[in-house]
Amino acid sequence: xxxxTTSDRTLFVxxxxxxxxxxxxxxxxxxxxYPITPSSEIAEEMSLRLPASGGKFIQMEDEISSMCAIIGxxxxxxxxxxxxxxxxxxxxxxxxxxxxxxxxxxxIVNVMRGGPSTGLPTQSSQGDVNQARWGTHGDHAIIALTAxxxxxxxxxxxxxxxxxxxxxxxxxxxxxxxxxxxxxRLILPxxxxxxxxxxxxTFVPGGVDYRPYLARSDGRLPMSDFGGVHRYNVTGLFHDxxxxxxxxxxxxHELMHHLHDxxxxxxxxxAAYRQYALEDADTVLISYGTPARSAMEVARKGRENGHKxxxxxxxxxxxxxxxxxxxxxxxxxxVIVVEMNMGQVRDQVRAAVREPSRVFLANRxxxxxxxxxDISTIxxxxxxxxx
Amino acid sequence: xxVDSYIRKxxxxxxxxxxxxxxxxxxxxxxxxxxxGLSKNEIVMVSGIGCSARISGYVxxxxxxxxxxxxxxxxxxVKLSRPELTILVPMGDGDALxxxxxxxxxxxxRNIDMTAIIxxxxxxxxxxxxxxxxxxCGIEATTAPYSTIDHPFDVVELSRAAGASFVARTxxxxxxxxxxxxxxxxxxxxFSVVEVLSQCPTHFGRRNHEGSAVDMLKKMKxxxxxxxxxxxxxxxxxxxxxxxxxxxxxxxxxxxxxxVARKSAxxxxxxxxxxxxxxx
Numbered sequence: 327x328x329x330x331t332t333s334d335r336t337l338f339v340x341x342x343x344x345x346x347x348x349x350x351x352x353x354x355x356x357x358x359x360y361p362i363t364p365s366s367e368i369a370e371e372m373s374l375r376l377p378a379s380g381g382k383f384i385q386m387e388d389e390i391s392s393m394c395a396i397i398g399x400x401x402x403x404x405x406x407x408x409x410x411x412x413x414x415x416x417x418x419x420x421x422x423x424x425x426x427x428x429x430x431x432x433x434i435v436n437v438m439r440g441g442p443s444t445g446l447p448t449q450s451s452q453g454d455v456n457q458a459r460w461g462t463h464g465d466h467a468i469i470a471l472t473a474x475x476x477x478x479x480x481x482x483x484x485x486x487x488x489x490x491x492x493x494x495x496x497x498x499x500x501x502x503x504x505x506x507x508x509x510x511r512l513i514l515p516x517x518x519x520x521x522x523x524x525x526x527x528t529f530v531p532g533g534v535d536y537r538p539y540l541a542r543s544d545g546r547l548p549m550s551d552f553g554g555v556h557r558y559n560v561t562g563l564f565h566d567x568x569x570x571x572x573x574x575x576x577x578x579h580e581l582m583h584h585l586h587d588x589x590x591x592x593x594x595x596x597a598a599y600r601q602y603a604l605e606d607a608d609t610v611l612i613s614y615g616t617p618a619r620s621a622m623e624v625a626r627k628g629r630e631n632g633h634k635x636x637x638x639x640x641x642x643x644x645x646x647x648x649x650x651x652x653x654x655x656x657x658x659x660x661v662i663v664v665e666m667n668m669g670q671v672r673d674q675v676r677a678a679v680r681e682p683s684r685v686f687l688a689n690r691x692x693x694x695x696x697x698x699x700d701i702s703t704i705x706x707x708x709x710x711x712x713x
Numbered sequence: 714x715x716v717d718s719y720i721r722k723x724x725x726x727x728x729x730x731x732x733x734x735x736x737x738x739x740x741x742x743x744x745x746x747x748x749x750g751l752s753k754n755e756i757v758m759v760s761g762i763g764c765s766a767r768i769s770g771y772v773x774x775x776x777x778x779x780x781x782x783x784x785x786x787x788x789x790x791v792k793l794s795r796p797e798l799t800i801l802v803p804m805g806d807g808d809a810l811x812x813x814x815x816x817x818x819x820x821x822x823r824n825i826d827m828t829a830i831i832x833x834x835x836x837x838x839x840x841x842x843x844x845x846x847x848x849x850c851g852i853e854a855t856t857a858p859y860s861t862i863d864h865p866f867d868v869v870e871l872s873r874a875a876g877a878s879f880v881a882r883t884x885x886x887x888x889x890x891x892x893x894x895x896x897x898x899x900x901x902x903x904f905s906v907v908e909v910l911s912q913c914p915t916h917f918g919r920r921n922h923e924g925s926a927v928d929m930l931k932k933m934k935x936x937x938x939x940x941x942x943x944x945x946x947x948x949x950x951x952x953x954x955x956x957x958x959x960x961x962x963x964x965x966x967x968x969x970x971x972x973v974a975r976k977s978a979x980x981x982x983x984x985x986x987x988x989x990x991x992x993x
Binding site for chain 2: 356358377378380382384386387388390391392394395396397398399400401402404406420421424552553554555557558559560561562563570571
């Protein structure tokens with residue numbers, strides 16, 4: 327796959343390549359994956375780039391093994407990632423839970439197509455938002471990020487790698503097929519322009535008792551690479567600070583709280599977003615991914631015509647930024663959530679705001695892009711102006 | 714170094730039932746590691762879920778206790794990432810060949826350098842005695858109260874067909890043979906499989922009237938012969954033991970390194986050509 331290059335650092339590429347460029351910028355050195363539309367270009371590009379940059383690429387036999395392989399690679403100290411779409415993401419869920427429980431930094435990209443099941447392989451959707459949150463079993467917290475442009479996707483991917491290291495957690499990058507296959511400009515930041523978080527390794531010397539699951543005062547857990555001087559156990563069972571399985575109620579209780587709190591207590595800090603004309607907006611559009619582009623167009627046109635329309639574009643979907651959403655909607659007459667599903671984020675918004683009855687949904691679930699007209703029609707209806 | 718120096722004593726007592734064959738396999742494995750003079754820091758043991766998978770916790774190496782059936786997939790990530798490490802993957806029969814069957818086939822196909830040890834007791838022990846894909850026909854199990862009608866896999870033939878470059882089979886009765894085979898398997902460059910027929914007196918033995926652990930061990934002695942034995946022709950019910958495959962086949966991580974070297978050489982040649990063009 328050749329990228330059309332306009333200059334050394336300015337590219338004209340599709341979204342999947344923007345994601346790959348972000349991962350490479352962040353320092354990925356291990357990719358495992360299984361082909362699936364509409365994410366396959368990520369694997370193709372990785373197979374081209376990683377061997378040339380000292381990294382490892384492997385095409386696995388399915389998606390769950392891909393997820394398992396990146397966990398194994400991450401334990402040896404590498405920044406690792408896999409990419410897939412809905413059916414493959416379903417297959418990965420058990421291993422995703424393992425990465426949560428064993429606190430393994432890694433990045434999972436899910437390019438969303440229509441579902442359930444095989445669904446609409448070549449068309450767009452945002453139907454996997456709740457799956458990203460609750461796809462794997464058991465209580466857990468998760469970080470899921472998204473983006474609406476190639477530049478933002480690049481930065482989001484870098485951020486995903488950073489958060490994976492900071493939180494010792496898998497981080498999910500969700501974006502829709504439209505973003506994946508649309509081509510637009512991407513300006514590659516120079517090295518150093520975006521901050522990178524590297525693996526936090528323990529300073530405990532060999533021969534001294536290293537506790538892989540003992541958090542520092544700032545909540546971070548220094549790691550030791552497999553193959554290094556510390557030999558410890560990693561398991562998907564509830565475990566003590568040495569990684570040994572435990573059913574001790576105190577140990578179980580504390581680990582559950584640790585896994586939850588390390589992410590949920592940082593909800594506001596993790597909340598990435600963009601906003602447009604929110605200050606005095608009486609109509610607030612909340613959106614994410616490519617639908618946010620249409621929401622922006624509606625707001626711009628609305629403002630030109632004297633309507634007080636604003637946009638809150640979410641770039642962090644999980645943990646859901648309830649506080650941010652509540653504050654943004656406090657003075658709104660109507661809140662319209664624009665998304666390509668049956669209201670997955672709409673439900674979160676309703677739960678977050680003080681007046682849930684003011685929250686409406688402008689959606690499409692037919693694989694087609696949500697156009698600005700789709701949104702303005704809903705605004706007219708809600709305002710009582712008919713179509 | 715004494716064998717017990719490879720043990721994590723604080724992990725004991727172990728979870729296995731009295732008479733279980735898995736401890737015998739652990740013992741042979743530790744002796745093999747000791748005989749090979751491997752450093753603890755260069756060994757990664759990856760296991761899935763089940764009685765056999767608990768081996769990993771008891772050994773003082775890098776240990777990764779993973780998901781049911783997926784140990785080889787995790788192990789593949791570790792190995793490709795750090796090819797210099799020695800990877801050992803103890804698995805149960807259900808773990809390796811029911812839920813993990815696909816990963817087993819593909820790890821064998823790639824011929825990635827690791828040792829899969831299949832502790833075959835023909836039963837799901839940890840969950841209470843359900844039949845496995847290696848139980849075979851006519852076996853009583855908690856999910857086969859009228860006895861099994863499922864045909865079993867032959868681990869040796871399956872491994873050979875999938876591309877494993879070292880395949881051996883023995884039993885927990887033949888402990889010295891087991892140790893020797895493990896030494897060979899771990900030394901082998903490529904995907905090696907050692908099937909160990911092991912006894913589960915608690916679930917398999919009790920339900921199938923095979924008696925005590927000692928009775929089951931005696932039965933394994935009687936039911937198996939070396940693979941070059943003439944008795945095999947006379948009695949087709951006998952199970953052959955020995956090294957069935959020991960072949961020299963390119964190993965996956967080495968092939969990956971070759972690929973990288975090839976790419977690097979191509980890039981170098983291209984740079985030289987570009988420089989030459991610029992000079993003209």
